[in-house]
Amino acid sequence: MLARAAVYFFIKIKLFILKVMNKNTDFGKSFSFDVSTKIRAGNNKLSIGENVYLRSNPRGYHAGMPFPTTILLDKEGAECFIGDNCRINGAYLHCQKKLVIGKNSVIASGVHIIDSNGHILNSNNRTKGRDIPADIIIGENVWIGLNSVILKATIIGNNSVVAAGSIVKGEYPANSLIQGNPAKLVKILEIEDENCNSPQGR
Secondary structure, rough: HHHHHHHHHHHHHHHHHHHHHOOEEEEEOEEEEOOOOEEEEOOOOEEEEEEEEEEEOOOOOOOOOOOOOOOEEOOOOOOOEOOOOEEEOOOOOEEEEEEEEEEOOOOOOOOEEEOHHHHOOOOOHHOOOOOOOOEEOOOOEEEOOOOEEEEEEEOOOOOOOEOOOOOEEEEEEEOOEEEEEEEEEEEOOOOOOOOHHHOOOO
């Protein structure tokens, strides 16, 4: 009981520090996170909706969790918006331009969502700066499976499922089942389709 109270108190302190260190942030009601969760936004815009949980503790999670949930906005003008009721489980979000995750979405452990390539392909210019980032827009009620990678310039429509281990880039309509490396649209899901409720790799 005392240990739980200590953890709760420590999380409250960390939330206060996050608000001080990340000045342009909005945290919704019932926003929660585990102690090891990492958030670094600086003066960039970070908005996290109500009832969002950033899980970093593998205890009770049904799969492995190789690293804590990390949200990094490290380029001036970057914007990240996470909608209400989202669950992010040991995923890495790196935003240099704009990242949107719609409400009621679930992101499994080991997922990387990165809106830039990290470096320029041409080695002669690599030391002169990074490549140009591009928006990532993830719709509402999207399920992204274990160890998937979402690359820059990607739009995923509402109610879509990304199968575990997929490498995703491009535009996909609502109700898409997305799978593979490179990822492809496998089919359009029906409301009664089992995959809508039990996507691969939670």
